[in-house]
Amino acid sequence: MLFYFFKRIGSLLATLVVASVVIFTVIEIVPGDPASYMLGLNASDDTVNALKAELGLDQGRVMRYVDWVGGMLQGDFGTSYTYRTPVAEMVAERLTVSLPLAGYALSLAILLAFPAGLFAASRRGGAADTVIMGITQLGVAIPNFWFAMWLVLLFAIKWQWFSAGGFPGWDAGFWVGMKALSLPAIALALPQASILARVLRSSLLDVLNEDYVRTARAKGLTRRQALWGHALRNAMIPVLTIIGLQFSFLLAGAIIIENVFFLPGLGRLVFQSIAQRDLIVVESVIMLLVFAVVMVTFLVDLAYAWVDPRMRRSH
Amino acid sequence: MKRFIQVISSVLLMTFLSTAAFAAKTDITLGMALEPPNLDPTGGAAAAIDEVVYANIFEGLTRFGSDGSVNPALASAWDIENDGTRYVFNLRPGVKFHDGAEFTAEDVKFSLDRARGEDSTNAQKALFANIAEVEVIDDHTVALNLTNADGNLLFNLAWGDAIILDPASADKAATDPVGTGPFKFSNWVQGDRIEIVRNDDYWGESVALEKATFKFISDPTAAFAALMAGDVDAFPNYPAPENLPQLEADPRFSVVLGSTEGETILSMNNKSEALSDMRVREAISHAIDRQAVIDGAMFGYGTPIGSHFAPHHPSYIDLTGNATFDPEAARAMLKEAGYIDDLTLSLKLPPPAYARRGGEIIASQLREVGIDTEIENVEWAQWLEQVFKGKDYDLTIVSHTEPLDIGIYARDDYYFQYDNDDFNGLISAFNKETDPERRDVMLKQAQTMVSEDYVNGYLFQLAKTGVANSKINGLWENQPTQANDLTGVYWSE
Numbered sequence: 070m071l072f073y074f075f076k077r078i079g080s081l082l083a084t085l086v087v088a089s090v091v092i093f094t095v096i097e098i099v100p101g102d103p104a105s106y107m108l109g110l111n112a113s114d115d116t117v118n119a120l121k122a123e124l125g126l127d128q129g130r131v132m133r134y135v136d137w138v139g140g141m142l143q144g145d146f147g148t149s150y151t152y153r154t155p156v157a158e159m160v161a162e163r164l165t166v167s168l169p170l171a172g173y174a175l176s177l178a179i180l181l182a183f184p185a186g187l188f189a190a191s192r193r194g195g196a197a198d199t200v201i202m203g204i205t206q207l208g209v210a211i212p213n214f215w216f217a218m219w220l221v222l223l224f225a226i227k228w229q230w231f232s233a234g235g236f237p238g239w240d241a242g243f244w245v246g247m248k249a250l251s252l253p254a255i256a257l258a259l260p261q262a263s264i265l266a267r268v269l270r271s272s273l274l275d276v277l278n279e280d281y282v283r284t285a286r287a288k289g290l291t292r293r294q295a296l297w298g299h300a301l302r303n304a305m306i307p308v309l310t311i312i313g314l315q316f317s318f319l320l321a322g323a324i325i326i327e328n329v330f331f332l333p334g335l336g337r338l339v340f341q342s343i344a345q346r347d348l349i350v351v352e353s354v355i356m357l358l359v360f361a362v363v364m365v366t367f368l369v370d371l372a373y374a375w376v377d378p379r380m381r382r383s384h
Numbered sequence: 385m386k387r388f389i390q391v392i393s394s395v396l397l398m399t400f401l402s403t404a405a406f407a408a409k410t411d412i413t414l415g416m417a418l419e420p421p422n423l424d425p426t427g428g429a430a431a432a433i434d435e436v437v438y439a440n441i442f443e444g445l446t447r448f449g450s451d452g453s454v455n456p457a458l459a460s461a462w463d464i465e466n467d468g469t470r471y472v473f474n475l476r477p478g479v480k481f482h483d484g485a486e487f488t489a490e491d492v493k494f495s496l497d498r499a500r501g502e503d504s505t506n507a508q509k510a511l512f513a514n515i516a517e518v519e520v521i522d523d524h525t526v527a528l529n530l531t532n533a534d535g536n537l538l539f540n541l542a543w544g545d546a547i548i549l550d551p552a553s554a555d556k557a558a559t560d561p562v563g564t565g566p567f568k569f570s571n572w573v574q575g576d577r578i579e580i581v582r583n584d585d586y587w588g589e590s591v592a593l594e595k596a597t598f599k600f601i602s603d604p605t606a607a608f609a610a611l612m613a614g615d616v617d618a619f620p621n622y623p624a625p626e627n628l629p630q631l632e633a634d635p636r637f638s639v640v641l642g643s644t645e646g647e648t649i650l651s652m653n654n655k656s657e658a659l660s661d662m663r664v665r666e667a668i669s670h671a672i673d674r675q676a677v678i679d680g681a682m683f684g685y686g687t688p689i690g691s692h693f694a695p696h697h698p699s700y701i702d703l704t705g706n707a708t709f710d711p712e713a714a715r716a717m718l719k720e721a722g723y724i725d726d727l728t729l730s731l732k733l734p735p736p737a738y739a740r741r742g743g744e745i746i747a748s749q750l751r752e753v754g755i756d757t758e759i760e761n762v763e764w765a766q767w768l769e770q771v772f773k774g775k776d777y778d779l780t781i782v783s784h785t786e787p788l789d790i791g792i793y794a795r796d797d798y799y800f801q802y803d804n805d806d807f808n809g810l811i812s813a814f815n816k817e818t819d820p821e822r823r824d825v826m827l828k829q830a831q832t833m834v835s836e837d838y839v840n841g842y843l844f845q846l847a848k849t850g851v852a853n854s855k856i857n858g859l860w861e862n863q864p865t866q867a868n869d870l871t872g873v874y875w876s877e
Contacts, residue, residue: 101765107421108507109429110772111786120505151421151428152574153558159574218605225613233613234606235599236576331601331610333575341575344735345421346765 077370081363088359089141092352093134102126103150103346124150137352146353151345156353159338166236167334170250170257171319177258178265178315185262186269191296193274201266208263217256217329224252234330253330257323261315268311272304279303305376313369317362408875411595412856414868415607415616417623419575419600422558425544426499429507431785431866434544435620436578436598438867441482442547442563445473445492446538450872452696452787452864454542458487458564468533468818475524479587481550482568489526493518495548496528508545514815535818539788544865566591566871576600592874611637611851618852620859620868625683631851642848642862643696646783647689648738650746650841651771655801656778658727665838667717668779669707671753672746678844681741686844691835692790695845696862699827703835707842714753725754729778732760734767738846739781746781746841772799783846787865790830791815793839802839 104120105112121127125136140147146156189201225233231252239246276282277300285295324336335354342350420432425442439447447457459473479487498504500512514534519527530537540546553562561569566588567580578598582591599616601607604624610616611631622628632639650672652659659665678686687695690703718727729750733743740761747757757779762770771777777799784792793802794811807830814826835842848863858872 099766100769101763102769103765105768105773106765107428107430108505110768110784111510111792112429112507113509115502116505116507116509119503123503123505153422154574162574218609221606221609221613225609225615229613232615233609234601235610235615236573238573238576328603329606331576331599331603331606333573337575341419344763344765347421 073374074371077367081367084363085356085360089138089356090134092355092359093137096348096352097130101346103348106346107151126150137349141353141356146357147349149342149347149350151342151347152350156350159350160335160354160357163333163335163338165239166250166332167320167323167336169246170254170323170332170334171316173247173250173254174257174261174319174323175312175316177254178261179312181258181262182265182269185266186273187296187301189266189270190273190277191293198270202270205263205266208259209267211260213256213260214325214329216259217253217326220252220256221329234332236332250332253323253326253332256329257319257326261319265308265311265315269304269308272307273300276300276304302376306373309369309372309376313365313372317358317365320361321358408592408877409855410593410875411597412593412618412870412873412875413597413599413616415599415601415610415619415622416868417600417602417607417621420578423561423569423572423578424557425547426495426549427505427507427558434866435868436580437547437561437563437565438544438865439565439869439871440567440580440596441561441565441569442544442549443565444541444543444547445475446542448542448787448865448867450860450862450864450869452862454538457542458492458548462538464818468535468816469530470527471530471537472521472525472527475526476587477524479564480585481553481564482562482583483550483553485550485552487548487550487564488523489520490523491548491550492526493520494551494554496546498549498554499546506545508543511540511543511546533816533818535823536815542865544867567593567596570595588871591871593870596870598868618850618856618859620848620850620852621863622849622851625685625849628683628685628849628851636854637851638854638856640848640850640852640859640861641685642850642860643687643694644785644846644848644863645694645787645789645865646785646846647692647694647789648686648742648781648783648843648846649692650843651780651782651800652840653775653778653799653801654803654839655775656729658721658723658729659778661721662838663717663721664723664727665841666707667714667721667753668750668755669838669841670710670714670717671750671755672707672841672843673709673749674704674843675709676749677742677745680745681738682844682847685847685849687847688844689842691831691842692784692793692840693827693831694787697788697827699824699831701828701831703831704842706835707838711749711753718754723754727754728756728758730760731757731779731781732762732767732771732777733781734762734764736783738783742781742843775799775801779841781843785846785866790827790834793830793834800839802834802837804833804837807833807837 104117104126108117108120148155149159185201189198192198221233224231232249236249237245282295282300285299323334324340327334327337339351339354416432416435418432420436421428421430423433423437425433425437443457445457445459446454449455458476460476462471462473464471475489481487496512496518499506500515514530514532515528516531517529519529521527549557550562566583566586568583570581571579580596582594601610607619607623608627611619628639631637652665654660674688678684688704690706693700731743731747733739743759747759750757771780791811792798794808810826810830814823817823852859855876857874857876860869
C-alpha cells in the first residue's frame, strides 16, 4: 500500500512540473502584449514601457518563469496585471462559486444516476430499462447550454421563480446562494447524470454475469440481495473513475454555463484573462486546475484501492 | 349609505397604500457586457472603466454633457490669457473627496503632473503633451501654462483620463476609487458586479438614486434573459441588436437609439503594395455597399459615413457621395491600376460583431469586383501586436471610439500609414486655433481631405442601442464619451 501511495505521489509531482513548463511556454508564445492591450490605441511607446516596467514584464522569459514557479511554491501566485489584485485572492473568491457549483451539480448527478442506473440494471430488458436508457441517451445528446437556456426561459422569464443568473454571494445567506446556483447546477448535472447512469448500468450488468453472483444466487439470495450485497461494490471502479473525471470537468469546464448564467466562477475568470492577455492569471489558474485534476485523480486512485483490496497488493 | 361610505373610504385607503407602496425606486441595476479590469481611468484604456466611474465617482476640471458639449465641473469658470497659452481655472470651493479630504489646487497639480509625468501609465498621455507647467496660484485657483496655444484643452480635460485624484488615495484608485463625484464606490464582486452609493456630501445638485449596481453579462442571450427576468433594469449598450425589435414591442421596456463616437471603418494599410495606389483604395470604397453592411452586420443600426467624422458633430459634412456603391466603377479603376482579378488582400478581423460579421459581408462585396481576401480572425491583443504595431495587414475593420479623433491621421507611423504633409499642417494649425469659426472650417477641410484621399473605407457610425425599463428617465441617449452618467437618472412612479 505504501509503495502504491509513493508511486502515485511521484507521478503527481512529475505531472505538475511538466504542466508548468508547457503552460508557461504556450501562453508566452501566443502573440499579444498585456501592457499595450491595457493602454489601447492612443498610448505612446514610453507609456507602454513604463507600464511594462511597473508590471515586471521587462524581464526575460526565463527570469519570469523562475519567479513564477518560485512564487507559487511559497503560495504567492502573483498579482493580476489588469485587476491589480493578488491572483490567489481572485481565485479564492471565484472558488466560492465554482467549488459549490461543481459539488452541487455532482451531488445532483449522483442522486439521479444511482437510482436510475440500479433500477435499469435490475430490470434489464424491461420497459423501465428501455425508458431510462432512452432518457439518458437524450440527456447525453442535449448540449447543456441549450438545456440551460430552456431552464432560464421557463423558470426565470416565464414563471420568475429564479433569477436569470448572477450570484448574490454567500453573505446574502446560504439558501439564497444555493437558490442562485440551482438552475446552473441542474443544467450541469443532467448530462453528467445520464453518463453516470449508463456507466453504472453497464458496469452492473457485466458484474451480474460473473460467477460469484451466480454463486450468491445459488446459495439462496434474491436477485436484489445479490445486486446490493455483491455486485454493486464490484461495479464501482468504472463509476468512481467517471465521477473523478466529472468533478474536474465541472470545476474547470463549467465556463459555458457560467456565461449563460453570468456567474463569477473560475471558468469566466480564465476566459476574461485570456482575452485581456492577463498572462499571470491565466498561467496560475490553469496551473491550479491542473493541480486539482491531478489531486482528484490521485484520490480516485486511492479510492480504487479502498474498494478493491487487490489493487493495494498487486502494485 | 353607510355601506357606501365604507366602500369609498376603503377604496381611498387602498389607493393611498398602493401609491405609498409604489413610491419611486431609488436603486438601479445596469447591465454591461464587459467588466472593467480596474477602476482607475488614468491607468488604462478600457472603455468599461469610464462606463462605471465617469461623472459618477470621478470628476475632472471640465466634463462632457450628454450632447457632447464641454461644461464646467470641478472648475467653475476659467480665463484664457496670453493668446491662448495660459488658462486660469477657478476651482469650486467646499468640494470634498469621498474620504473627507478637501479638494484644492494642489490636487489638480498632482493629478495633471501624474498624468503627464515620465512614469505615467496614462493611456491618453498625449492629451497633456502641450501642458508646460501646472501653477498653483492659491487654494482655489490654478493656471495651466501651455507650450502652444491650444484650442482643444478644455475638451481634453473633460476626458475620463484627466479626472482629479487625491494624492492620498491615488495609488489605490484601481481597486478602491476615491473621487469627488455624486456617488461613492461601495463594493466590487469581481466577475459579477460593482456597487456604488450616493455621496450625501456632494457639492452639486443631489442625485435621485441612492444606489446603483453595474452587473456584468457578456453573453447576449444571457443579457436578454436578465432583462426579461427583471434582474437588470437597463442595458445602456445592449449587446444583441437582433433582439431589439422584440424589446421595442414590449411595453415594459423602452429602446433608445443614439449615436456614439465610434467611426467604424475598413482601415487600409496605405503603404502595402497594392493599397499605396490610391486608385485601388478608391475602387475598394466604391465596391462596398454600406447599407448592406449595416443591415447584415448590425441589424440595420448605424449611420453611413463618408469620412472619419461623427454625423452628430456640428462641423459634420456628408461625404458619403465620395464613395457611392458602384461595382462597375470599382472594376474599371482596378483595371486601370493594373489588377484584373488577381488581387489578394489580407483582412484581419478583431472580435466585435461589427468586424466579424461585417468582414464576411465586405469580403463577398470585394469578391464581386475581383478582389480576393484572406480573412483572419484575431483577438484584440493579437490585433494590437500585428496590425496596430506591426502594420502587418492590408485591411482590417475597427471602430475608432475616441471623440473627435480625426487627428490620428496626422500621427507619425500610425497604422493607416497615411502620410500627407498638407493634412499634418492642417491638424497642427487646428490644435493651436482657438477661434470657433476657423476651427469649424478646418474640421470640414480635414474631413474632406481624408475622404478624397480614400485613406480608409468609411462604413458607418456605430449606434448606441440602449434598452431600459420604461420607468427609468435620464439615461444618456447618445454617447459623446464612454460613460453611464447617472447624475440625472430617476424612476417615475
